[in-house]
Amino acid sequence: MVVNSVEFLFFFVIVFLLYYLPFRSNVKLQNIVLLAGSFFFYGICEIKMIPLLFISILVFYFIGIQIERYRDKNNVLTSVFSYLGIVLGIGLLIYFKYFNFFIESISSSLTAIGLHSNLHTFNIILPIGISFFTFKLISYTLEIERGNITASHDIVAFSNYISFFPTILSGPIDRPGKFLPQLAKFRSFNYNTATDGCKQILWGMIKKMLIADNIALFVDPCWTYVNEQSSFTLLLAIIFFPIQLYMDFSGYSDMAIGVGKLLNISVAKNFNYPFFGRNIAEYWRNWHMSLTGWLTDYVFMPLNIKYRDYGVNGSIFAIILTFVLIGMWHGASWTFVLFGLYQGLLYIPLMKSGAFFKKKKIKLNKSGYPCFKDFRKMVFTYFLFSVGLILFKAPSLLYSYHFLHAIVNNWSLPLITVSEWSRPVVFFGLSCLLIVHEWNHRKDEYAFSAPLFIKSHFFRIVFYYVVFAVVLAFAADSTQFIYFQF
Amino acid sequence: MSRSEIFEKLNEIFIDVLDLDEIELTDDTSADDIEEWDSLSHIQLIVSIEKTFKIKFSSKEILSWKNVGEMVDCIESK
Numbered sequence: 129m130v131v132n133s134v135e136f137l138f139f140f141v142i143v144f145l146l147y148y149l150p151f152r153s154n155v156k157l158q159n160i161v162l163l164a165g166s167f168f169f170y171g172i173c174e175i176k177m178i179p180l181l182f183i184s185i186l187v188f189y190f191i192g193i194q195i196e197r198y199r200d201k202n203n204v205l206t207s208v209f210s211y212l213g214i215v216l217g218i219g220l221l222i223y224f225k226y227f228n229f230f231i232e233s234i235s236s237s238l239t240a241i242g243l244h245s246n247l248h249t250f251n252i253i254l255p256i257g258i259s260f261f262t263f264k265l266i267s268y269t270l271e272i273e274r275g276n277i278t279a280s281h282d283i284v285a286f287s288n289y290i291s292f293f294p295t296i297l298s299g300p301i302d303r304p305g306k307f308l309p310q311l312a313k314f315r316s317f318n319y320n321t322a323t324d325g326c327k328q329i330l331w332g333m334i335k336k337m338l339i340a341d342n343i344a345l346f347v348d349p350c351w352t353y354v355n356e357q358s359s360f361t362l363l364l365a366i367i368f369f370p371i372q373l374y375m376d377f378s379g380y381s382d383m384a385i386g387v388g389k390l391l392n393i394s395v396a397k398n399f400n401y402p403f404f405g406r407n408i409a410e411y412w413r414n415w416h417m418s419l420t421g422w423l424t425d426y427v428f429m430p431l432n433i434k435y436r437d438y439g440v441n442g443s444i445f446a447i448i449l450t451f452v453l454i455g456m457w458h459g460a461s462w463t464f465v466l467f468g469l470y471q472g473l474l475y476i477p478l479m480k481s482g483a484f485f486k487k488k489k490i491k492l493n494k495s496g497y498p499c500f501k502d503f504r505k506m507v508f509t510y511f512l513f514s515v516g517l518i519l520f521k522a523p524s525l526l527y528s529y530h531f532l533h534a535i536v537n538n539w540s541l542p543l544i545t546v547s548e549w550s551r552p553v554v555f556f557g558l559s560c561l562l563i564v565h566e567w568n569h570r571k572d573e574y575a576f577s578a579p580l581f582i583k584s585h586f587f588r589i590v591f592y593y594v595v596f597a598v599v600l601a602f603a604a605d606s607t608q609f610i611y612f613q614f
Numbered sequence: 615m616s617r618s619e620i621f622e623k624l625n626e627i628f629i630d631v632l633d634l635d636e637i638e639l640t641d642d643t644s645a646d647d648i649e650e651w652d653s654l655s656h657i658q659l660i661v662s663i664e665k666t667f668k669i670k671f672s673s674k675e676i677l678s679w680k681n682v683g684e685m686v687d688c689i690e691s692k
Contacts (some may be wrong), residue, residue: 390674432657
């Protein structure tokens, strides 16, 4: 059940009504409704994994209370329970997501050196959303251990934090310190927050259904039928993909945040106009922020603190290791490992030259847009990111090699016909215009509202309905959200 | 060293490391208040503070600070 489906709409209307209407000012009942909705939603998506989610919640609820109980009193037991939480969280991920990858890697390494291997992979079903909810579980453990939060003694509230239905499948990855306090008090319906949420959902639908899905009509076949595409077409597919990915994933994030606002719950921000980054560091600072923020706090910072006496080289080591983990978080494949490594390596020139530390504001021209020098840097950064995404998009290292090989050798093949590519190119052009539009709204949370010249409240509402109708009319056949696979 | 002297030295370090024109640190100042203060410049600040005050922080101490006031408390305790 995807967020932009009719089924979700029916489901959400029921949850929404039960959430606000019959249980006025009763926070416990409101949280129970939310939890029932979240488990129903997860059950519809992955019924077999409900026990796993339920047991994980119970175990980490217990661990959290134990860490708090012994914190500042018994360092050994605090560490034992903290490590237990970390090991169980990472263990869940390793078993469900990486176990077969390790077996395959060991097996192929043994074969490569001429040894016979009897290792076999297991039939392990990957629970949907596991990368997201295990990171929440680990975050909860570490925040209690660091003394930043107190353990939750409300199992319903804690369960809601882990299983919150708008974010369980694809994030953003909320932090307990900001999320749990919201569940401690009754959320009354707030008209302004709710309408803001509706606008953000509509903005997400524009990005996902109108832009990403239409660009996918061009990009996805290019990747499926690599040998039949000309080099030029494949290059276009590389250039188009970051926009598709951004519109897809940030569109989902906008919808999740918007649904949260309808329930008067604030969800973490995930994107902050990344295409205006002038180097890879600025880019990543604003891309999938809830994941990069998580890894910054729990991996990069401890590593960087530990190796601080090695100066820039210590920081480079911490950055590269963090990015390899960011890559691996996306999936159990060498393509993702190399994707992360590539992103990490791009930091080296920045760190060595000192450019990383000089945070200069973007220079604007008379029209209020970036000056040519900064614009050039943005385009170059986009290009660097596009190249890295070959590894992200390719199903295997061999396939990414085939893709690059086809780019070099397929210059003689005919271009795809105008009728085949006119629609995606139109939507790519439209998405470029949307990014210009984002520039004009870069200080806002999201870049969408009725034009200011429409003063009447009635006509502003009409405007949103017209946009909604346009999205439905021009939406491509819905494709799965790219980040659901993680 | 008094608390105000620590603040004075910290001001100098922050201006130098973060390349700022001026800054007035208070107990409540945190990374949210200074755009240039990110995860990487944080480490540079710590290295510079350790050199200036000739002290060494533990990882646990560094990770526990929520604002400048807690950082100063930690320096005072050394």
